[in-house]
Amino acid sequence: MNEIIQAIAVYALPVIFAITLHEAAHAYAAKYFGDNTAYAAGRMSVNPLRHIDPIGTIALPVLMYIFTPFVFGYAKPVPIDFGKLRNPKKQMAWVAFAGPLANFIMAFGWSVFALLMAAFGVAEAFPYKVAQAGVFVNILMFVFNMLPIPPLDGGRIMTSVLPHKLAYTYSRIEPYGFFIVIGLLVFRLMDYWFGPMGKLTGIVLNLFVAPFRFLLG
Numbered sequence: 001m002n003e004i005i006q007a008i009a010v011y012a013l014p015v016i017f018a019i020t021l022h023e024a025a026h027a028y029a030a031k032y033f034g035d036n037t038a039y040a041a042g043r044m045s046v047n048p049l050r051h052i053d054p055i056g057t058i059a060l061p062v063l064m065y066i067f068t069p070f071v072f073g074y075a076k077p078v079p080i081d082f083g084k085l086r087n088p089k090k091q092m093a094w095v096a097f098a099g100p101l102a103n104f105i106m107a108f109g110w111s112v113f114a115l116l117m118a119a120f121g122v123a124e125a126f127p128y129k130v131a132q133a134g135v136f137v138n139i140l141m142f143v144f145n146m147l148p149i150p151p152l153d154g155g156r157i158m159t160s161v162l163p164h165k166l167a168y169t170y171s172r173i174e175p176y177g178f179f180i181v182i183g184l185l186v187f188r189l190m191d192y193w194f195g196p197m198g199k200l201t202g203i204v205l206n207l208f209v210a211p212f213r214f215l216l217g
Helices: 002-032 054-067 088-119 125-145 153-161 164-171 174-186 191-216
Strands: none
Touching (some): 088 153, 088 191, 153 164
């Protein structure tokens, strides 16, 4: 029980930020490209309560952490009417990518935060653990959401870049996307995506962090 409480204390803030800014980024991008649906629904907000789903964001991940070898969760989906975008086929990809991009930027921010703490001689271990959790959670969310299965963001991007006929056929997977993802998790097939994509994302992140590591090291 103590281990669970400690894990919640370390991961709570990074997870809340990761989910909130991910969803708010979708809403902002949609509004930028012409769809005010999410904005009108109050989802272009940094208030976590507008994005957190009590079951998907809190109960499900905690229960899976306790009883299974993997963790899965979700936030309230941001309402987006792609038909209202000025160029729906093309701009769908940018709206979808805005969420994972927000996670990548947060992973970068947590990395620089850890470097700043070290540069200023912060000795307390807890904030370093929180920063480490922030990097891990946001890379995890980036990689997971870029999985090219609709309705995940990677699936939206794939639908956007495919030719019209193929895009229509591919988008018909969406009603079954959740079950496909669960199946990939249960049978450990997700490792074939998380391994290479996680390493690649880590390499790119390190390239962005390297100048700050040099200046603050």
